[in-house]
Amino acid sequence: MRTTAVSVAMVMACVMMVQASVKPQKDFNVQKFAGKWYRVGFAYDSPGFVPLRDKIKISMGVITPLPNGNVNLTMWEALPVGCVTQFYKYDKASVPGQFTYFSTRHNMVKDITVVDTNYSEYALVIKHKVFNREYTQVALYGRSQRLRTDVVQKFKALSLSRGFPRESILTPPPADNCPPSGSGR
Template sequence: MKIAFVTVFLGMLYLIDAQASIQPQKSFDLQRFAGKWYRVGFAYDSPGFVPYRSKLTISMGIVEPKENGDVDMTMWNLKPSSCQRKVYVYEKTSVPGVFNYYSTRHKRVKDVTVVETNYTEYALVFKHKKFNKEYTQVALYGRTKKLRSDLIEKFKAYAIARGFSRESILTPPPADNCPSSGY
């Protein structure tokens, strides 16, 4: 019993430390970050995600800042029968580059941190539900569907440094006609 408690306690300390070490992009500029992004890389280690790995494709999103500092994030994902559109409201926090949103799928509030971006080419984004590794994700976004190999390697190294296995890191193929050209 004592060993189990120590193991759980040390695990919680690790997660707290891992979350605390996630810092947003310095001097994050939401206006420069706005616009079209493609999710070209994804790291997710939830066992429930394994059956869907082979079905994942590059998805497209539009970041639209609101006057109050929140963000509407519209995402398109290819599903078996259609191209699905979802709108997420990312609420601003007191830290630029860090947002909160309610995941209807997981029924939890998640934090979204833009950890690194050059605004014109790529962004590394870290999503998590505090104290629950099951909901931790790292994503690589690009302004285009294809990024330089050094940026893909940077993303993979970042995900591995955050505890993801190589098997949990994906760089999926593009989706055909999702969204359609008129989205």
């Protein structure tokens, strides 16, 4: 029993250290962050993700701020079964630029931090969760599907600094007709 308590305490301490080391965009403004974003890059090293790497395409999402500071995200993603629409509700945390959401897929709360954005061109976002081990994702979002080389390099440098191997860092190709014409674009 004591070993379990010590293990839980160690996991919680690690989570708090990781979250503390991830700083959100200074003076984050959710209203400026609202609108259409394309996920044009991401780093993820989950073993279950490896067979899917070559099937990933650029996805598109729309951020809608709510009056209470939370945001809704509608996301369109090209999957082998077709273009899938997903809806997320991100709850604001006590620090602007940080959010949490409940993942129905993993049945747990995940942390989202907008670490860098210029609002008009790109955003770097870190997603963190603890699920039988620690998982982190780094994502690069753009207001368009093509970003300047220096922005892509900034994303890759952040991913490498978070411990991702080069082969875990993706910049996928565009998706064909996802979202379908007339929905969200």
